[in-house]
Structures are given as C-alpha cells and as structure tokens.
Amino acid sequence: MVDRPKIPKSEANAPSTFQRRADGHGQERRASRSEREAPPEAGRFLDIEAATPTVLERKRGVKTMEEAAQWLRWRGIDDVECITPDLAGVARGKMMPTKKFTANTSLALPSALFMHTISGDYPEETGEFRYSPNDGDLKLMPDLATLCEVPWESDPTAQIICDVVDTAGNAVPYTPRNVLKRVLALYEERGWRAVVAPEIEFYLVSKNIDPDYPLTPPIGRSGRQIQGGQAYSIGGVNEFDELIDDIYDFSDRQGLEIDTLIHEEGAAQLEINLRHGDPIELADQVFLFKRTIREAALKHGIYATFMAKPIQGQPGSAMHIHQSVVDVQSGRNVFSNEDGSPSALFRHFIGGMQRYVPAALIMMAPYVNSYRRLTHGMSAPTNNAWGFDNRTTAFRVPTSDAAGRRVENRLPSSDANPYLALAGSLASGWLGMANGLEPDQPTDRTVNEDGVISLPRGLLEAVAAFEGEACFHDVFSREFVGTFSGIKRGEHETFMQVISPWEREFLLLNV
Structure with missing residues (x-):
C-alpha cells in the first residue's frame, strides 16, 4: 500500500477504487485491494480519445x-x-x-x-x-x-x-488564494511558470478532549501504542491499514493523487507526497487533503493533527516544498543550461530564498507552536544555508537530472496555510531571480547542530521581520501584509493569557 503502482493516464478504463455497476442503477461497490494494486495489463494500448473520461x-x-x-x-x-x-x-x-x-x-x-x-x-x-x-x-x-x-x-x-x-x-x-495568484502573475510576466511538489507530514493521536493533557500516540492494529523510530517502516504503516485505505479511497473519489505515503520518524507520524504541478492546483490539493485525512482519522476514532510540534520529545511535522521554474515558451527547466549545468537563474533563485525566506517565515511557520519545531538539536533546519542533497540545510537541492533540477524548501511546517507557504517561498525565489541575487557557497556539513539559529526565534520576531521587508508590500500587497501581521499579533496576545505547565512546574515554588 506504500508507493502503489500508478496506472498511466492513457489507461483510463483501469479499475478505480469505486466502480459503477454495469446494471445502470448507479450503485457503487468498493474495489478489492487486488484490483486497486494490480498492475495494468502488459501491452495494452488505448485510443487517446476513447481513454478520455467524459464530463x-x-x-x-x-x-x-x-x-x-x-x-x-x-x-x-x-x-x-x-x-x-x-x-x-x-x-x-x-x-x-x-x-x-x-x-x-x-x-x-x-x-x-x-x-x-x-x-x-x-x-x-x-x-x-x-x-x-x-x-x-x-x-x-x-x-x-x-x-x-x-x-x-x-x-x-x-x-x-x-x-x-x-x-x-x-x-x-x-485572501490566501489571491495572494498566491498575485505571486504567480509575477512569474507569468517574465514568461516563467512555477512548478511545485509539497510533502505533508502529520501525526495520528488518540482522541483528546481536554487540552490540559498531552497528546499521546494511538493504539494500532497490533493493540499496542505506537512508538517512534519507525521511519520508512512498512509495518508502521500497516498498523493503520484500514485508515490508510480510507485515505486512498477518499482521495481517489475526489480526484486527488497521492504519489507516495510513508511512516516518518515520530510515533504514528506519516507523510504524504503529492505529484508535482501547478501551485494553485497543489495548494488546493493540500487544502482538501487536510480535510480528507482528518475525516478519515475521525472515522476510526482517532485524530489527525498538522500541528508543527504536537508531542514533546518527538520530531515536528513539516511541509517541505519542492520548486522548479519552467520557461513557458520552450517548456525547459530554467534552472538548467542547455548543457545540463546549473544556470544563473538557479543560483539567483537560491539567493532569493536565502535573502527573503527568513523575512517571510511567518507565512511558513504561522503559530507559536511552529517555532517549537525550529529548535536546535531537532531534525528541522534552523538556518538559511543550502547544499546538494543535504537535509540539514533549509534549502536542499535533491539529486536529479537537468530536467528535474529543483530546490526544496525544508522550513515550512505542516500547520502553514498551503497557499501562503507556497506564495512566500515562490516570491522569495522570484525576487532573487528578478534582482540577480547570488547565494553563498553550498555546504556539505551538518549545519543544524551547531547551536546557531539564523531565523526568527518566535512569532513576534517573525512578524516584525515580515512587516519590515518593504518589497513584500508590493509582492504580496500592502493589505495582506497589514492584515496578516495584525492577526498574528492578536494570536500572540491570546497565547500570552495562557499559563503553561512549564511555568507551574518551575516557577510555582521556586521564585
């Protein structure tokens, strides 16, 4: 059930998750797992017109x-x-x-x-x-x-x-969809088209109706509470076999395509990867996927949460964003020269990410809890460094051929609004490309364990950096910068009214 074989789009008559009966009564039956996972028949080719689904x-x-x-x-x-x-x-x-x-x-x-x-x-x-x-x-x-x-x-x-x-x-x-469309229009004016692929991490947790109590991992199929350290474990995924079947079924019926699903490092932490495509379409998919996953989890008596740091001592949940840029006329990836080498626009995109993402971090880490994930000693980056296939950097360049050259932004957390996270990330890259910004040298060392944090450390600091970046008023609009900043300050004031367990633990009798 992990990394299921994909049926080519030309084979539109292959069995779907839900199949309509031939008797014309419109009733549906659930396809068996063998039907869903069966590879397409060898050598089967269809006429393109016949393969196109009707409206x-x-x-x-x-x-x-x-x-x-x-x-x-x-x-x-x-x-x-x-x-x-x-x-x-x-x-x-x-x-x-x-x-x-x-x-x-x-x-x-x-x-x-x-x-x-x-x-x-x-x-x-x-x-x-x-x-x-x-x-x-x-x-x-x-x-x-x-x-x-x-x-x-x-x-x-x-x-x-x-x-x-x-x-x-x-x-x-x-409004979020319009903010992202405004950024994409900047690309269109230059003859470019942005391409993205989000990866969304989330936790499954036992139902919790009292916020004073910590969240705990749920009971899996084995009857035992799920533990951490299960990264890429098929057994870890199979603990929630029926739930994951429902996620796939719900997604299929909405026309949402999951690329892969894995178990991450945290206890009952999963990750879903989406196929690359248009940023608006992918933001829409993340928006709907969050609803889908929550509803599937509730059906099985547990919660799915996209909090950045839901469980103390466990890894946080990220929404990594893979990004590339295509020339509209030629269809070529502008991050690569004709000889396959990295282009100047590739360097400038990274230069823009390094320069502007720290100021736009509030769009990618929007809550007090988000900054608990971006903490020294955890798996998340705490820097604005970049490197080739280096997961300790904020901006990683995965190994690929020239056509697939891309930049992965590893800073956004899963609690981010996908439209705003994509807008903030793509705007930063566009500013670098438009202004010819050069990045520093790539690093091949571990850069998230030296104690240095070169990002805003909390919500108010991030808001101040966001408001202080003058070009954001043009790129995102003055109305958005003012509205979003005001809301985030208001959320911080609400948070400050709550007395935390840490304060009761260490201040009650010691100060």
Whole structure:
C-alpha cells in the first residue's frame, strides 16, 4: 500500500477504487485491494480519445455551469459545499441545495471572517491592520475546476473551492488564494511558470478532549501504542491499514493523487507526497487533503493533527516544498543550461530564498507552536544555508537530472496555510531571480547542530521581520501584509493569557 503502482493516464478504463455497476442503477461497490494494486495489463494500448473520461465520469472539475449541473445530477448530489480557505487555511463558506448552486445564487461572506485569529478572536487594530468600517460583504466565486465529491458525507454531497472578490468583482488582495495568484502573475510576466511538489507530514493521536493533557500516540492494529523510530517502516504503516485505505479511497473519489505515503520518524507520524504541478492546483490539493485525512482519522476514532510540534520529545511535522521554474515558451527547466549545468537563474533563485525566506517565515511557520519545531538539536533546519542533497540545510537541492533540477524548501511546517507557504517561498525565489541575487557557497556539513539559529526565534520576531521587508508590500500587497501581521499579533496576545505547565512546574515554588 506504500508507493502503489500508478496506472498511466492513457489507461483510463483501469479499475478505480469505486466502480459503477454495469446494471445502470448507479450503485457503487468498493474495489478489492487486488484490483486497486494490480498492475495494468502488459501491452495494452488505448485510443487517446476513447481513454478520455467524459464530463460525467470525471472525478474532479468541469468547465461550465451547465456541465456542473449535469455532473451533479448524474451523481445524485443533494448539497454543495462552497468553501474557501481563510488565513489559517480553515475551510469557510456556505452549503446550499444543488438547485440553488446551479442557479448561480449569489454567495457572500462578511469581510471580518478573514480577520480573526485561529481562536476566533478579533484583534485590536494596530499598525496597518484595519477592519472594514461597515464589515461589508465579500463574494464567493466558485472555481469550477475544483468541483468534486465529499466522500465522507452520508448524503451525496459535493464541494467546490471559491475565490473571493469584492462587490465590484475585484480580487480581494488579503485572501490566501489571491495572494498566491498575485505571486504567480509575477512569474507569468517574465514568461516563467512555477512548478511545485509539497510533502505533508502529520501525526495520528488518540482522541483528546481536554487540552490540559498531552497528546499521546494511538493504539494500532497490533493493540499496542505506537512508538517512534519507525521511519520508512512498512509495518508502521500497516498498523493503520484500514485508515490508510480510507485515505486512498477518499482521495481517489475526489480526484486527488497521492504519489507516495510513508511512516516518518515520530510515533504514528506519516507523510504524504503529492505529484508535482501547478501551485494553485497543489495548494488546493493540500487544502482538501487536510480535510480528507482528518475525516478519515475521525472515522476510526482517532485524530489527525498538522500541528508543527504536537508531542514533546518527538520530531515536528513539516511541509517541505519542492520548486522548479519552467520557461513557458520552450517548456525547459530554467534552472538548467542547455548543457545540463546549473544556470544563473538557479543560483539567483537560491539567493532569493536565502535573502527573503527568513523575512517571510511567518507565512511558513504561522503559530507559536511552529517555532517549537525550529529548535536546535531537532531534525528541522534552523538556518538559511543550502547544499546538494543535504537535509540539514533549509534549502536542499535533491539529486536529479537537468530536467528535474529543483530546490526544496525544508522550513515550512505542516500547520502553514498551503497557499501562503507556497506564495512566500515562490516570491522569495522570484525576487532573487528578478534582482540577480547570488547565494553563498553550498555546504556539505551538518549545519543544524551547531547551536546557531539564523531565523526568527518566535512569532513576534517573525512578524516584525515580515512587516519590515518593504518589497513584500508590493509582492504580496500592502493589505495582506497589514492584515496578516495584525492577526498574528492578536494570536500572540491570546497565547500570552495562557499559563503553561512549564511555568507551574518551575516557577510555582521556586521564585
């Protein structure tokens, strides 16, 4: 079940996870594992036109509202969830009957919805953080390319990701999807196209309804509590065999493609890798994958958490981002010269990452807990160094051929909003390419164990670095920088109201 064989896209009639019955009644049965894992028949070739799924058979995305109506009707969908990520990456939106959705019913949300903290508080206005005086409506504009099933719902339900515009139809600059689109437009202006591949780590933990108690690993199939030190263990993955089957099934029904799944170093810590592609599409997939994994875990009576550091003494959870840049006209990877050697743009991209990622770290490590992961002596990088196939650096260049040359950003944590993490990382590389920044020399030594931390050490320090980088006001928009910074300051104030176990342990009777 790990690294399952992939069926070529030309073989669209190969068995899917859920197969429609031939009797025409629209009922579905779950394909057996042997059907799902069986390699395609040798020597089978299909006509390309015949292999292309019809609109109705397509698991994900349509082009017009007319196609959407047909797609929904064919599946017997009762309700549609119209969702958009807020600044924390939480799905916000409205559910409506299918007939309402296909009638192009106007969808609106209050602007303040994008200005509250992860705890639901509304911070005081500070700096350039300001609320709309009338808390006016923002409109949801469904992206039809994201229409897909909600496989964990008991009633037939679909979901669609929406962009956010104002009443005049202009993109709202401080909403996550629009921030990423703004950065990608900078690449388009230069004739470039960014390509990314995220890797998302997460923990499975026992249910915990009292936040005063630490999180603990769950009981696996063996009946024993899961321990750490299981990196790449197939047995560790098989402890949650039925849960992982549900993750694959839910993903398949949404048209989401998992590249590989592994057990990581932590106790019941897993990692899912996604196929490389367009940044908006991949951010959408991470957004939906988080929902999918949480729902699959709840079905089995446990939690899935994307906290950066959920369990003391265990490794943190990262969202590593592999990045490359393609020339739109030629389709060539601009990180490589024609002779296969690293290009000047490759060096400049790394130079931009080294120069600007520390200032944009708040977009990749957005909570107080995030900085518990970026700590000396743990497996996460604490630097802005780079190197070839060096996992102790912030920016690793994996071994590859010239066409696959890429830069892996190892700083983002899994708690980050995927749209913002990708925007911050790609913007830093673009600034390096646009301004011809040179990196320092690559390192081949261990650079995360020397006690030196060359990054912001906490939330407020990261916010100050973010606000102080003048070019970010143009790259991300002044509205986003002000809004995001204000929210993060508000979250820090909320955190400061909580007395931690450490304080009770060491200060109660000693000071």
